[in-house]
Amino acid sequence: MLEIKNLKASVDGKDILKGLNISIKPGELHAIMGPNGSGKSTLANVLSGKEGYKISGELKYEGKNLQEIPIEERAQKGIFLAFQYPTEIPGVNTSNFLRTSLNKIRKAKGKKELDALSFIRIIKEKSNELGMDEKMLSRQLNVGFSGGEKKKNEILQMKILEPNLIILDETDSGLDIDALKIVAEGVNSSRSDKKSFLVITHYQRLLNFINPDFVHILSNGKIIKSGSMKLAEDLEKTGYKGIK
Amino acid sequence: MLNFKINSNAIEKIGNFNAKEKEFRLKNLDSFNKNGFPNKKSEDWKFSDLREIVSKNFKKLDLKVVKTDAQKIKFIQEFDHNYIIVTNGELTSSNFKFEEKNKIKVQNYLNNNFINKQENNPLINLNHALSDKGYFLEVEENYKLKKILVIYNLYTNNLNQNILNCKNKIKIGKNSELHILEYTINRSKKNFFNNIYENVVLEQSAIYKNICIYNEKSFGYFHKYSSNKLDTKSSSTFFIFPSGLKFNKLDLEFDLNGENSECNLQAASYLNHDDHQEIKTRINHFAPNCKSFQKVKNVLDSESKGIYQGKIFVKDIAQKTDAYQLSKAILLNDDSEFNSKPELEIYADDVKCSHGSSSGSIDEDSIFYLMSRGLNRQEAIKLLVEGFLSEITNEIKSNSIKNFIIGKLEEQLHEHKKN
Numbered sequence: 001m002l003e004i005k006n007l008k009a010s011v012d013g014k015d016i017l018k019g020l021n022i023s024i025k026p027g028e029l030h031a032i033m034g035p036n037g038s039g040k041s042t043l044a045n046v047l048s049g050k051e052g053y054k055i056s057g058e059l060k061y062e063g064k065n066l067q068e069i070p071i072e073e074r075a076q077k078g079i080f081l082a083f084q085y086p087t088e089i090p091g092v093n094t095s096n097f098l099r100t101s102l103n104k105i106r107k108a109k110g111k112k113e114l115d116a117l118s119f120i121r122i123i124k125e126k127s128n129e130l131g132m133d134e135k136m137l138s139r140q141l142n143v144g145f146s147g148g149e150k151k152k153n154e155i156l157q158m159k160i161l162e163p164n165l166i167i168l169d170e171t172d173s174g175l176d177i178d179a180l181k182i183v184a185e186g187v188n189s190s191r192s193d194k195k196s197f198l199v200i201t202h203y204q205r206l207l208n209f210i211n212p213d214f215v216h217i218l219s220n221g222k223i224i225k226s227g228s229m230k231l232a233e234d235l236e237k238t239g240y241k242g243i244k
Numbered sequence: 245m246l247n248f249k250i251n252s253n254a255i256e257k258i259g260n261f262n263a264k265e266k267e268f269r270l271k272n273l274d275s276f277n278k279n280g281f282p283n284k285k286s287e288d289w290k291f292s293d294l295r296e297i298v299s300k301n302f303k304k305l306d307l308k309v310v311k312t313d314a315q316k317i318k319f320i321q322e323f324d325h326n327y328i329i330v331t332n333g334e335l336t337s338s339n340f341k342f343e344e345k346n347k348i349k350v351q352n353y354l355n356n357n358f359i360n361k362q363e364n365n366p367l368i369n370l371n372h373a374l375s376d377k378g379y380f381l382e383v384e385e386n387y388k389l390k391k392i393l394v395i396y397n398l399y400t401n402n403l404n405q406n407i408l409n410c411k412n413k414i415k416i417g418k419n420s421e422l423h424i425l426e427y428t429i430n431r432s433k434k435n436f437f438n439n440i441y442e443n444v445v446l447e448q449s450a451i452y453k454n455i456c457i458y459n460e461k462s463f464g465y466f467h468k469y470s471s472n473k474l475d476t477k478s479s480s481t482f483f484i485f486p487s488g489l490k491f492n493k494l495d496l497e498f499d500l501n502g503e504n505s506e507c508n509l510q511a512a513s514y515l516n517h518d519d520h521q522e523i524k525t526r527i528n529h530f531a532p533n534c535k536s537f538q539k540v541k542n543v544l545d546s547e548s549k550g551i552y553q554g555k556i557f558v559k560d561i562a563q564k565t566d567a568y569q570l571s572k573a574i575l576l577n578d579d580s581e582f583n584s585k586p587e588l589e590i591y592a593d594d595v596k597c598s599h600g601s602s603s604g605s606i607d608e609d610s611i612f613y614l615m616s617r618g619l620n621r622q623e624a625i626k627l628l629v630e631g632f633l634s635e636i637t638n639e640i641k642s643n644s645i646k647n648f649i650i651g652k653l654e655e656q657l658h659e660h661k662k663n
């Protein structure tokens with residue numbers, strides 16, 4: 001699904017990713033842990049196509065060179081990023097936006113666009129599963145949402161857009177335990193042998209609920225250690241300093 | 245360069261006037277001839293050098309407009325309304341079928357106020373000297389119109405290097421209420437100049453709501469000065485969607501003369517190409533306990549220019565004034581420009597006054613967010629622009645009118661993108 005080899009990325013001459021390797025197969029869930037500033041969000045941004053980075057190395061998604069695919073096409077081809085800090089978009093209705101987005105993606109896949117009514121049925125069902133207040137959907141996109149509401153709204157989009165490669169950038173940060181369980185449940189119920197996950201997190205907390213297949217430690221722009229869930233447990237005890 | 249001096253016999257050509265009026269017109273013509281079209285040296289025109297703009301775009305300015313046959317227009321179907329049709333500034337038809345007769349008076353406007361107040365706007369002088377058309381609209385006391393009044397401002401396709409000088413007056417009696425949609429239909433394919441002078445009088449507890457929109461892109465060069473006088477407890481609300489003209493300057497003055505009167509003005513525009521648009525407001529808090537509110541939002545695309553000059557004046561006796569002003573602009577292109585000049589002049593000590601202005605390019609993080617959900621860059625920008633402007637349209641209370649306006653604005657955005 002995703003093949004990253006010796007990925008380097010810099011911004012304004014500052015090196016952030018310094019030779020990163022990772023390979024994710026369909027159905028797998030990989031967790032990336034790492035201290036603040038280690039380059040986690042940069043990796044997520046590079047994968048979804050954010051501009052402004054100087055990039056070298058190999059980036060392959062479903063066998064194709066990712067660097068040649070523009071941002072919106074990556075989304076249309078099934079890459080989804082749940083943002084660490086979802087952007088507030090004033091004046092844009094959350095539900096209308098979601099429908100626009102879903103129909104762009106459906107159209108690209110050669111599927112029929114959804115009419116307003118069928119869409120409302122889907123969005124009601126999915127938002128209920130996430131315990132979201134329906135009123136939120138008629139509000140402006142992310143504007144004035146609490147931290148938890150923003151994260152849930154990202155998960156809602158993930159559920160509706162049905163992507164293949166899902167990157168969660170610290171979706172668990174700032175969530176209380178109930179919200180965390182709901183998000184984890186959202187992830188677990190979306191898992192299938194066709195979908196892959198890259199879950200960026202600080203804490204073992206979330207991983208306890210979602211059982212990663214692999215855990216990687218990112219430090220200073222490189223993966224310094226990879227392992228199983230055990231690695232996350234060790235990390236919780238020793239901190240990043242204890243990992244060599 | 246165009247010779248801006250206008251011969252005094254131009255006045256005789258438009259009508260026979262009594263001595264008093266003739267003197268008034270001549271005096272104003274003199275003032276105009278002395279100054280000509282204002283240029284950027286004048287403080288009020290420092291962002292809109294009208295002399296240069298007129299010289300660049302007009303070879304002549306013809307006062308005489310050839311009359312055309314009655315013109316068909318497409319009436320708005322989306323909501324019931326009364327209407328008047330104003331063709332090239334002249335009242336040509338009216339219909340108040342939803343209202344009680346004799347509560348509303350509408351007629352050709354004849355100025356009968358010849359007090360020679362010193363005007364420092366040459367375009368007002370020009371209007372006083374040469375105005376020969378316009379309407380007078382009056383709502384009697386204690387009458388609330390049941391339906392909105394649409395003023396179809398039609399400009400015909402035989403306009404070519406003409407200048408129109410129109411004078412309008414609206415008077416709303418005590419406890420009465422009038423909602424107007426000023427809807428401009430422009431069929432002219434050639435440049436013309438339109439110089440409007442408007443007088444609005446709100447008596448005690450009168451309510452006035454005005455929405456103004458220009459139907460499609462045109463070659464009009466418009467200047468409008470509007471004087472609004474508000475008596476005790478009266479209120480006026482303006483929604484202005486001024487884009488669609490080559491040049492548009494709206495100079496709006498509000499005198500809050502009576503206690504507890506209030507005015508609320510909101511504007512949203514999308515400008516493109518070399519559109520030049522200025523909104524200038526002056527709010528005079530002359531009495532205590534009055535409220536004023538202005539919010540002006542502009543989106544500026546290639547080589548367009550937007551200006552907002554907003555002044556709030558608070559007289560010493562106008563305690564408990566509540567005044568708010570905000571202008572925001574998004575620049576989509578390096579060649580576009582937005583200028584704002586907020587001004588406060590406050591002589592009372594117990595007032596709440598706030599003002600702010602911001603402008604900047606569109607937020608790249610927002611674009612990235614939307615693109616990461618499958619929208620291309622242009623679609624993302626369009627959504628952000630509509631969202632930015634919708635803060636104003638969403639304030640319109642009537643759903644049918646709101647949707648009508650949103651539809652028109654979307655057309656404008658779409659239209660402009662095509663060009």
Ligand SMILES: Nc1ncnc2c1ncn2[C@@H]1O[C@H](COP(=O)(O)OP(=O)(O)O)[C@@H](O)[C@H]1O
Pocket residue numbers: 011012014016034035036037038039040041042043
């Ligand atoms: N646009 C940028 N310009 C300059 N420095 C940046 C930029 N984006 C990220 N960085 C820097 O790169 C490092 C990694 O950032 P980030 O990927 O956000 O880390 P993480 O998500 O792991 O906390 C940080 O030191 C950050 O300050």
Ligand SMILES: [Mg+2]
Pocket residue numbers: 040041042084169170
């Ligand atoms: Mg981060």
